[in-house]
Amino acid sequence: MNAPQPLTRWPSPGSSRVPFWAYTDTALYQRELHAIFYGAHWNYVGLEVEIPNVGNYRLSHVGERQVIMVRDRVAPKDRGLDHGIRVVENRCAHRGVRFCQPSVNGAVANARSFVCPYHQWTYKLNGDLAGLPFKDGVKDGECTNGGMPADFDLQAHGLTKLRVAVLHGMVFATFSERAESLEDYLGPRLMPWLDRIFKGRKLVLLGTNRQRIPGNWKLMMENIKDPYHPGLLHTWFVTFGLWRADQKSRMVMDTHGRHAVMISRRNDGGANKSVTEGVTSFKADMALQDARLLDVVPEAWWTIDDPSHPGQTITPTVTMITLFPGLIIQQQVNSLSTRHIVPRGAGEFDFVWTHFGFEDDTPEMTQRRLRQANLFGPAGFVSADDGEVIELSQDGFAQAGEAGETLCELGGTGTEMTEHMVTETLIRSMYAYWRKVMAV
Amino acid sequence: MSIETLLLQHEVDRLNAAYAAALDERRFTDWPGFFAEQGSYRLQARENHDRGLPLCLMHLESRGMMQDRVYGITQTIYHAPYYTRHVLSPAQVTPETADVVAAQTHYAVFRTKPGDTSEVFNVGRYIDELVREGATLRLRSRRVVYDTEMVLNSLIYPI
Numbered sequence A: 001m002n003a004p005q006p007l008t009r010w011p012s013p014g015s016s017r018v019p020f021w022a023y024t025d026t027a028l029y030q031r032e033l034h035a036i037f038y039g040a041h042w043n044y045v046g047l048e049v050e051i052p053n054v055g056n057y058r059l060s061h062v063g064e065r066q067v068i069m070v071r072d073r074v075a076p077k078d079r080g081l082d083h084g085i086r087v088v089e090n091r092c093a094h095r096g097v098r099f100c101q102p103s104v105n106g107a108v109a110n111a112r113s114f115v116c117p118y119h120q121w122t123y124k125l126n127g128d129l130a131g132l133p134f135k136d137g138v139k140d141g142e143c144t145n146g147g148m149p150a151d152f153d154l155q156a157h158g159l160t161k162l163r164v165a166v167l168h169g170m171v172f173a174t175f176s177e178r179a180e181s182l183e184d185y186l187g188p189r190l191m192p193w194l195d196r197i198f199k200g201r202k203l204v205l206l207g208t209n210r211q212r213i214p215g216n217w218k219l220m221m222e223n224i225k226d227p228y229h230p231g232l233l234h235t236w237f238v239t240f241g242l243w244r245a246d247q248k249s250r251m252v253m254d255t256h257g258r259h260a261v262m263i264s265r266r267n268d269g270g271a272n273k274s275v276t277e278g279v280t281s282f283k284a285d286m287a288l289q290d291a292r293l294l295d296v297v298p299e300a301w302w303t304i305d306d307p308s309h310p311g312q313t314i315t316p317t318v319t320m321i322t323l324f325p326g327l328i329i330q331q332q333v334n335s336l337s338t339r340h341i342v343p344r345g346a347g348e349f350d351f352v353w354t355h356f357g358f359e360d361d362t363p364e365m366t367q368r369r370l371r372q373a374n375l376f377g378p379a380g381f382v383s384a385d386d387g388e389v390i391e392l393s394q395d396g397f398a399q400a401g402e403a404g405e406t407l408c409e410l411g412g413t414g415t416e417m418t419e420h421m422v423t424e425t426l427i428r429s430m431y432a433y434w435r436k437v438m439a440v
Numbered sequence B: 001m002s003i004e005t006l007l008l009q010h011e012v013d014r015l016n017a018a019y020a021a022a023l024d025e026r027r028f029t030d031w032p033g034f035f036a037e038q039g040s041y042r043l044q045a046r047e048n049h050d051r052g053l054p055l056c057l058m059h060l061e062s063r064g065m066m067q068d069r070v071y072g073i074t075q076t077i078y079h080a081p082y083y084t085r086h087v088l089s090p091a092q093v094t095p096e097t098a099d100v101v102a103a104q105t106h107y108a109v110f111r112t113k114p115g116d117t118s119e120v121f122n123v124g125r126y127i128d129e130l131v132r133e134g135a136t137l138r139l140r141s142r143r144v145v146y147d148t149e150m151v152l153n154s155l156i157y158p159i
Helices: A026-037 A182-186 A191-198 A217-223 A235-239 A363-375 A383-400 A425-438 B003-024 B028-034 B046-051 B063-076
Strands: A017-019 A043-047 A057-062 A065-071 A085-089 A129-131 A138-140 A143-145 A163-167 A170-174 A203-213 A249-253 A260-264 A318-323 A327-332 A335-343 A349-358 A405-407 B035-045 B058-060 B083-088 B092-097 B100-112 B118-133 B136-146 B150-152
Touching: A026 A335, A026 A425, A043 A057, A043 A065, A043 A335, A043 A349, A057 A335, A065 A170, A085 A163, A085 A170, A163 A182, A182 A191, A191 A318, A191 A327, A203 A363, A203 A383, A203 B035, A203 B046, A217 A335, A217 A349, A217 A383, A217 A425, A235 B063, A249 A425, A260 A425, A335 A363, A349 A363, A363 B058, B003 B028, B003 B083, B003 B092, B003 B100, B003 B118, B003 B136, B028 B035, B028 B063, B035 B046, B035 B063, B046 B136, B058 B063, B118 B150
Parallel strands: A203 B150, B035 B136
Antiparallel strands: A017 A405, A043 A170, A057 A065, A065 A085, A138 A143, A163 A170, A203 A349, A249 A260, A260 A318, A318 A327, A327 A335, A335 A349, B035 B058, B083 B100, B092 B100, B100 B118, B118 B136
């Protein structure tokens, strides 16, 4: 064989085998930050409802960079054109201080302007440098001492501003001037599923849970692109029929394969030989002592016109949406959340869950959403399993070194959409895209 | 300070000591018994508590729900097991009014995975309402508000 050696060390063609170094290599991770998180991708930052009033801000992250999401003043003539949400990097243009602090004691953080305390450089809410002390020097009799150079340009020394796009109350930002519009970035196949949850609804914030997971950030995206595990790892899903392989399901992705929706409709659970026999997590005799934990009530918005079958409707009970690189949007029966992945090195990420409801929810529905939150998050009956398994995956990769690879070949090696969940196609499609972006 | 106040203080501290021992000794099935039948247990991040947002990490509204949690711990939630060690402050007790005792207690919980080092896992406070059932003091409501807003991966056992 005289074929030229490929310039990459990717071990096999396609994306059905992912080498362990994709999760552990620190130099590769630095490249990921630049090519993915700081590159031509849109990153979730937060919800508009978290900063309801002018001056309200919240600290968030794009990749490892801390950013300030703030509601700016908008002139009356611009209302309707300008959502007023700005995202700027939390790093003073003078000496690099990460100066902006979170609020304490329950207040929503609020500012009239941003002032770095070190040398009092002052910025407008949109990140423009408004002024700085001693710019024109300090008078001493006839002479003027110091001051910035005569050609110092305030406009060139603002905070780093990100491009911002707001979709249905979700705030996205990008450092990239090259990135396409958010709408194009998400693509028409994803949009109906975002519209289904959010369009025309006012969100109500229920609260935030945070967890630090010792695993590579991609493992969390994979976890929510992996319909294989939920009915096997998660007792609640297989036993109560919330997610398992005998349900009517669909795997949707954008044309690049980077975003996805796992769509399914719950069944009655119970035994079905082909999906429960020999499955140790299936508990045939399990019954809740307090059934209110799973008091599911269907909501009208669950039913939409089926984007794949014009003239028909579809009524999923669960849609798990992954928006590359770092956002998961969960609807699992009456529980709704955004889950934000904040990478912290190759082997660790923070996972920030923001649960929400809708303005027209009855008190009973709010209560129901809060009860069902017991299934999700860092202590969830279901989701705690995922954090644990991701940690143990990373442990396994680390001990194997360069040699090992994961195998994702359920349903073959292709990257097509499916009308069932017995497939790892969404993981393969994400890695096909990732390989392109990372040139590996 | 009256002898009644001292006795009440002592009673709440004894309850807390027994509660912590049950959890640290992994006698999870004993845990719901510290609560009244319709007692509630809410484990909540400080940021939500302080902002008046209702989301909890665990939101259990009856002994039955707590038993469901215990079943989850022992039967359904896959996790790497860990030991906990609760260190509690003396309770700050507000004297009994209308048959309800209010109390606050600070806690620190350390986590130790078998064979591994110990680390600070979760710190915060209990905000309690206690009621008498016969001779026994039980929790009508325990709200656990934790300062450690970033959970070290997953939190399996109650605090």
